[in-house]
Amino acid sequence: MIPHTFPTWQSQNWQDELKQLIRDPKELFEYLQLPLTLLPNALRASDDFQLRVPRPYAARINKGNINDPLLRQVLPTGEELIAQPGYSHDPLGEAQNNPVPGVIHKYHGRLLLIVSGSCVINCRYCFRRHFPYSDNKPSRQEWQQALDYIRADSSLTEIILSGGDPLSSSNAQLQWLIDAIGAIQHVERLRIHTRLPIMIPSRIDATFLQMLQQTHLQTIMVIHCNHPQEIDTDVNLALRQLQQAGVTLLNQAVLLKGINDTNEVQIKLSQSLFRVGVLPYYLHLLDRVSGAHHFGVEEDTAKNLLVYLRNRLPGYLVPKLVREEAGAPSKTPIAT
Numbered sequence: 314m315i316p317h318t319f320p321t322w323q324s325q326n327w328q329d330e331l332k333q334l335i336r337d338p339k340e341l342f343e344y345l346q347l348p349l350t351l352l353p354n355a356l357r358a359s360d361d362f363q364l365r366v367p368r369p370y371a372a373r374i375n376k377g378n379i380n381d382p383l384l385r386q387v388l389p390t391g392e393e394l395i396a397q398p399g400y401s402h403d404p405l406g407e408a409q410n411n412p413v414p415g416v417i418h419k420y421h422g423r424l425l426l427i428v429s430g431s432c433v434i435n436c437r438y439c440f441r442r443h444f445p446y447s448d449n450k451p452s453r454q455e456w457q458q459a460l461d462y463i464r465a466d467s468s469l470t471e472i473i474l475s476g477g478d479p480l481s482s483s484n485a486q487l488q489w490l491i492d493a494i495g496a497i498q499h500v501e502r503l504r505i506h507t508r509l510p511i512m513i514p515s516r517i518d519a520t521f522l523q524m525l526q527q528t529h530l531q532t533i534m535v536i537h538c539n540h541p542q543e544i545d546t547d548v549n550l551a552l553r554q555l556q557q558a559g560v561t562l563l564n565q566a567v568l569l570k571g572i573n574d575t576n577e578v579q580i581k582l583s584q585s586l587f588r589v590g591v592l593p594y595y596l597h598l599l600d601r602v603s604g605a606h607h608f609g610v611e612e613d614t615a616k617n618l619l620v621y622l623r624n625r626l627p628g629y630l631v632p633k634l635v636r637e638e639a640g641a642p643s644k645t646p647i648a649t
């Protein structure tokens with residue numbers, strides 16, 4: 314046997330991982346040895362919002378544990394099918410801030426580009442689970458419209474690549490876009506919101522790292538990590554390489570009932586993130602999107618949690634507790 318000098322994921326191409334997502338609930342149930350009594354509802358909920366789980370992520374789920382915090386984020390359940398008052402299809406009113414295809418401009422000085430219509434994973438609590446992505450998958454020509462929009466507004470110093478997941482686009486597409494953004498004089502910073510370094514760490518490949526190293530834009534990556542168990546050796550390595558490429562790493566998490574709503578998990582999340590070079594940024598209260606009500610955490614519980622974190626952790630390891638409100642000029646901080 315030749316000893317492995319490189320982690321195994323480097324031999325696995327991320328494009329292949331994308332093609333090999335687990336999409337069939339039955340396959341997930343078999344792989345994770347889950348009770349088949351839950352399968353019929355999983356199939357029904359998956360009809361509404363498809364199951365999608367990358368294999369490197371599935372490998373971090375404990376087999377046979379229906380309450381595994383990673384599993385709960387991806388497993389379609391019967392609870393999603395129950396309508397709840399106060400939960401809607403577009404809770405953030407994003408459809409109103411969509412001036413040209415692919416652009417969401419809500420806040421001063423920064424703007425969000427929907428680079429890719431799809432996500433590699435379908436988180437069950439996703440606030441964009443009903444977003445009309447098919448109307449927001451810009452062609453090159455439409456990208457010109459988005460770029461013109463940025464060019465025309467000199468207050469825009471930061472461009473945020475979002476989605477879906479922007480890193481499900483090819484390196485060639487990203488290179489084109491980053492070059493085009495970099496050529497606009499008033500833009501200083503490029504921010505990428507992505508869950509891919511967690512889901513499929515091999516996505517952080519040499520070509521992508523080079524692209525980030527070469528752009529003159531200051532680059533920030535906001536990874537979406539909700540639980541310390543999501544961070545394994547491969548994730549660690551991908552994050553280290555991003556740091557070496559000069560990228561500032563931040564995390565935003567969603568506070569999810571039964572997944573990360575305890576003092577212990579949140580303390581461990583902050584500490585585990587910092588160990589791999591990531592600072593906590595936002596902790597979001599769940600957006601009231603229909604189908605996700607069972608993940609909601611009471612505001613009072615969230616406040617108590619934050620007070621606990623503040624009393625236990627250095628200030629830089631305490632995330633900002635926020636909620637997103639339609640029409641507000643920024644994320645809304647929750648006073649504690």
Ligand SMILES: *Cc1c(COP(=O)(O)O)cnc(C)c1O
Pocket residue numbers: 417418419420423424425473643644
């Ligand atoms: C969250 C968000 C941003 C970024 O807000 P920050 O407070 O700068 O992190 C920008 N645009 C939209 C539409 C957003 O939802």
Ligand code: SF4
Pocket residue numbers: 432433434435436438439440441442476477478508537
């Ligand atoms: S990664 Fe984000 S955008 Fe994608 S499904 Fe999950 S919550 Fe939604």
